[in-house]
Amino acid sequence: MPRRKDIRRILILGSGPIVIGQACEFDYSGTQACKALRQEGYEVVLVNSNPASIMTDPEIANRTYIEPLSFDVIKQVIEVEKPDALLPTMGGQTALNISVELAEKGVLDQFEIELIGADLTSIRKAEDRLLFKESMKNIGIAVCPSGIASTIDESINVGKEIGSFPRIIRPAFTLGGSGGGIAYNQEEYVSICKQGLEASPMNQILIEKSLLGWKEFELEVMRDISDNVVIVCSIENLDPMGIHTGDSITVAPAQTLTDREYQRLRDYSIKIIREIGVATGGSNIQFAVNPLNGEVVVIEMNPRVSRSSALASKATGFPIAKIAALLAIGYTLDEITNDITGKTPACFEPTIDYIVTKIPRFAFEKFGGSSNILNTSMKSVGEAMAIGRSFEESFQKAIRSLEIGLHGWSSNDNDQLIPIKEIDKVLRTPSPERIFAIRMAMSHGKTDQEINSVSNIDCWFLSKLRNIFNAEKNILSGKQISQISENELFELKQLGFSDKQISLLIDVGEFEVRSLRKKYNVVPTFKTVDTCSAEFSSSTPYHYSTYERPLKQLINKDIIEIKETCREVDVSSNKKVLILGGGPNRIGQGIEFDYCCCHCSYQFQKEGFSTIMINSNPETVSTDYDTSDILYFEPLTLEDVLNIIEYESPEGIIIQFGGQTPLKLAMPILNWLNTAEGRKTKTRVLGTSPISIDRAEDREQFDLILNQLGIRQPKNGIARSAIEALEIAKLISYPLVVRPSYVLGGRAMEIVYDDAELRRYMKEAVKIEPEHPVLIDQYLENAIEVDVDALCDSNKEVIIGGLMEHIEPAGIHSGDSACCLPSVSLSQKSISIIKKWTKSISLSLDVLGLINLQFAVQKDLNGNEQVFIIEANPRASRTVPFVSKATGIPLARIASSLMSGRSLSELGINKEPQPPLQAIKEAVMPFKRFPGTDSVLGPEMRSTGEVMGSASSFGMAYAKSELAAGEALPVSGVVFLSTHDRDKQSLVIVAKNLINLGFKLIATSGTSSYLKRSGINVETVLKVHEGRPNIEDLIRSGKIQLIINTPIGRQAAFDDKYLRRAALDYSVPTLTTVAGAKAAVEAITALQKQRITINALQDIHRI
Incomplete structure (x- = not known):
């Protein structure tokens, strides 16, 4: 069918x-979808609150609103833009839920908008x-024995009907299993049901009989308006049922189904998508299969693009989201051409001749007090994907792609860490460590059947x-490198062993293994992801590496002909640049860096280069096959990167956009490029030299630069032992900021207030980064932190891209603090000093491209300000997308042009950009996923994402940022106050303002007494240990609308x-900070005065 002509403007959430x-x-x-x-x-109208997304670039949609995703805001956008249709399936559960709300409240009918x-x-x-459940009953497909509940009493009755534990609780209309879980007893059951009912927007939970131990599968399905259906990909969870699929190791295509079982799942999927009625798009359908008898039940269905859709798209090369968008406007599958082959239609189901493995990445170390046991509520913060010709190769590549210090699935002197009597317990309990415990179980002599009987992982x-285990034991155990044969090395590489992994197992250097490979000509061959198992030629260069033995053919009794392995990747003679991506998402390194990598690719293409992207993250735009000219889906390790440099010989390599x-x-690559082998490639590092980056990262070298420039920094020292640390503490005095060197996201950073806390920290810190010392800095109390992003060209011109004032005080990690652009409270004198120092440091470090610097501005009792430099990072920072959206100046693109040889003046960038509106970036926290973790902010980053609010005033911008972050501020009600003694004086003004705004105040005894002495009307409430009713009772009964609680020190926080x-x-x-409370007062004042305002990016920047 031809595309629809009765709609012109489409809204995407x-x-x-x-x-x-x-x-x-x-x-x-x-x-x-937008493209x-x-x-x-x-015409496409887009609403999204995330400034770090590519989709919110002004050129992606016709009208772009970086606004909170709330009912009222979306209704305003609809009133202004008057779209003809709403596409609800591209924005996850958030977009789906808002779309349903818009429909149910009559907004779509009112404005004649079609879903x-x-x-x-x-x-x-x-x-x-x-x-x-009723729909599945209609078509004869089994679901798990279950019941629906909308109250706790109903939940208890359903539990009685289901009977034995464990039971699984799944809230309706929620994200990533949020609010759900597995209950093993009645107390857990009631608790999880309660949280599930609260998490569900419709107060509904599904309670299921547990299928723990069953195998889990997913099928990605697409259907068009003519009822054509294709199965894009099957995905199998290595972990059995009971773990959220986002937290499970997954493999595509499914490996352990018989053909009959697969056909049954395929048939069920087609029946389900037809019954549910998804007629113009894609869906993800999840099944459980009993490994004993093949019994199948359907678990759930997502009638939208999902996390698994992205994985399936990257695994097969089939662009599910793009095709779903085209189906939504009336095309049929047979009318859509497959981009990769350029010949086949989208109704041809993809076939693949390789195996894809996805492994989730966790961050439990950031959330002390929370259990690492996995269940149906998702907890992973990112994932890595790898492609290989065997499961072993794919799996080991995925392990090293995680970037958690592992070079493969092999012994690391840890095999005996778990006593044999505890092995079964570890294997039975789902956790990120279980996959490594399997190796320990094998080393203890357990058989596959014994491991299966306790873990339920398929044999x-x-x-x-x-x-993998046997290859390590039989080929490498006790051997020297000279004893490894060509055949043995080929076997290891085909099983996914990395050079580094082999080198550690035989105690030699990584480059010695590399040299042996070269001697034997054991080198990777690069294959292409083509959706058709090479049945048709591919026009899209999307590649992965594997190891194939050359074919040896006997010509006669004396001559053997060696045929090289089949090369699927032709090397272009165009001038090329290689961009290193950021790998799997993690706290401290996320979508912001992928945004920069994409912009780098776009700009270098504009400058006339072919771009090559290396990355291992299936979620990202950078691993879309049309973001770069060539994509290598490979681990970001030295071996894998050097293999590609050697194969492609790019003109330059770019390292400053992908984070840590x-x-x-950087330095290992630079060192290799200076060897005889490296010089053959004629490749050079573009942008700031790794040597300059090292000078900024190394405390002693950076101190030397600051001393030469006369730039002030907090008193500091470097300690490699607890004794050294205590000596430095005497010289500086408490409180202190302590952290390991060379880390991102404030990993293991803390504020310590006395000798005891410092001793404890030093005991733990050496475990984190033993090869680098601990950095100790004076903690600047009551200081304002400032972030600066700047550009520097080869002509030594420096332009400030954005100067951001943090709302939370110095000591809160910059990634967890809200920040505003432009600054709202700094003196002009301090701003001038910051700009001057930025330029001096940039030039001293020979920066070419981007640099991020962090400063602290401390005020004395007389209001005088003193500026300190905290650190300099000569690379792209996580604030680059926010600054770019706030100012309209694409910093990463400009930095890329500077690296290509252009100058700032040539690009017309000759003055600091001024944002037209007040912009706020706010962090988004994951604490609800980690029940044992305290939500107080500190110097270690724990946010997973960010939002942006823009308005003509600070108050409205901050109110919008809080709403976008899911922390909507109240405009009336009761505020609870409890602060540390140091903050009580500052709190008085906040309390008076809240009363003037019409709020009622309550406080615990100490804070209440202080406020009463200041003439403030406040009620006193009991702490939990003082009796009932107490503050917790008031919170749980819904009588508190806002809490201001500012602990200082570990004990107060506890x-x-x-x-x-x-x-x-x-x-x-x-x-949890006074500064945050002051900002909230301004925001509430703005909300009481006016309706939330909205602005299209194209109008703000007059594009």
Whole structure:
């Protein structure tokens, strides 16, 4: 059918900030959809609150609103833009839920807007647990024995009907299993049901009989308006049922199904998508299969593009989101051409001749007090994907792609860490460590059947892991490098062993293994992802590496002919640049760096280069096959990067956009490029030299630069032992900021207040980064932190891109603090000093491209300001996308042009850009996913994402940023106050302002007494240990609308932890700094005066 001509303007909703369960896969999907629809001639209106997304670039949609994803805001956008249709399937659960709300409240009917891609009936039937269960009954497909509940009493009755434990609780219309879990006893059951009912927007939970131990599968399905259906990909979870699929190791295509079982799942999927009624788009359908008898039950269905859709797209090369968008406007599958082959239509189901493995990455070390046991509520913060010709190769490549210090699945002197009597317990308990415990179990002599009996991991996977285990034991154990034969080395490489992994196992250097490979000509061959197993030629250069033995053919009894392996990748003679991506998302390194890598690729293409991208993250836009000219889906390790440099011989390599991942490789790459082998490639590092980056990272070298420039920094020292640390503490005095060197995201950074805390820290810190010392700095109390992003060209010209004032005080990690652009409280004198120092440091470090610097401005009692430099990072920072959206100046693109040889003046950049509106960047926290963790902010970063609010005033901009972050500020009600003695004086002004705004105040005894002495009307409430009713009772009964709680020190933070936990459980906004409370007062004042304002990016910057 031809595309629809009765609609002209389409509204697309994004997914908002990166959160656990909903990450940058929806930026990838939304970007694809916007581009596809615009190419078809439609006007696209986009709403998303995440400034770090590619989809919010002003050229992606016709009208771009970086605004909160709330009902009221979207209704305003609809009133202004008057779209004809709404595509709800590209923005995850967030977009789906808002779309349903808009439909149910009559907004879509009022403005005559049609839901396309999935209609309201289909969404309800898929998302409403009861309707889905009834739909499956209609078509004769089994679901797990279960019941629906909307109250605790109903939950208890359903539990009685289901019977034995464990039971699984799944809330309706939620994200990433949020609010759900597995209950093993009645107390856990009631608790999880309660949190599930609160998490569900419709107060509904599904309670299921546990299928723990069953195998889990997913199928990606697409259907068009003519009822054509294709199965894009099957995905198998290595972990059995009971773990959220986002937290499970997954493999594509499915490996352990018989043909009959696969055909049954395929048939069921087609029946399900037809019954639910998704007629113009894609869906993800999840099944459980009993390994004993093949019994199948359907678990759930997502009537939208999902996390698994992104994985399936990258695994097969089939662009699910793009095709779903085209189906939504009326095309049929047979009318859409497959981009990769350029010949086949989209109704040809993809076939692949390789295996893809995805492994999640976790960050439990950031969330002390939380269990690392995995269940149906997702907890991973990112994932890595790898492609290989065997499961073993794919799996080991995925392990090293995680960037968690592992070079493969092999012994690391840890085999005996778990006593044999505890092995079964570890294997039985799902956790990120279980996959490594399997290796320990094998080393203890356990058979595959014994491991399967306690872990329920299929014996097929265990047999493949056994192959890796046996190869290490039989080929490498006790051997010297000279004893490894060519055949043995080929076998190891085909099983996915890395050079570094082999070198550690035989105690030699990594480059010695590399030299042996070269001697034997054991080198990778590069294959292409083509959707058709090489049946047709591919026009899209999307590649991966593997190892294939040359074919030896006997010509006669004396002559053997050696035929090289089949090369699927032709090397272009164009001038090329190689861009190193950021690898899997993690806290401290996320979508912001992928944004920079994409902009780098776009700009170098504009400058006449072919771009090569290396990355291992299936969620990102950078791993879309049309972001760069050539894509290598490979681990970001030294071996893998050098293999590609050697193969492609690019003119330059770019390391400053992908965060810490490429920076850690910078010096080793530079050193290799200076060898005889490296010089043959004629490749050079573009932008700031790794030597300059090292000078900024190394404390002693950086101190020398600052002393030469006469730039002030906090008193500091370097310690390699507890004794050294205590001596430095005497010279500087407490409190102190302590952290390991060479880390990102404030990993293991703390503020310590006395000798005891410092001793404890030093005991733990050496475990984190033993090869680098601990940095100790004076903690500047009551200081304002300032972030600066600047550009520097080869002519030594420096332009400030953005100077951001943090709202939370110095000591809160910059990634967790809200910040504003432009500054709202700094004196002009301090701003001038910061700009002067920025230029001096940039020039001293020979920066070419981007640099980020962090300063602190401390005020004395007389209001005089003193500026300190905290650190300089000669690379792209996580604030680059925010600054770019706030000012309209694409910093990463400009930096890329500077690296290509252009100058700032040549680009017309000759003065600091001024943002037209007040812009606020706010961090988004994942604390609800980690019940044992305290939500108080500190120097270690724990946010997963960010949002942006823009308005003509600071108050409105801050109010919008809080709403976008899911922390909507109240405009009336009761505020609870509890602060440390140091903050009580500052709190008086906040309390008076809240009363003037009409709020009622309550406080614990100490804070209450202080405020009363200051003439403030406040009620006193009991602490938890003082009796009932207490503050926790008031929170849990819904009588508190806002909490201001500012602990200082570890003990104070611990004492109030229960209070902040209750606030999280009941979604009460909580402010843990006085500065944050002051900003909230301004925001509430703005909200009381006017309706939230909205602005299109194109209007703000007059594009």
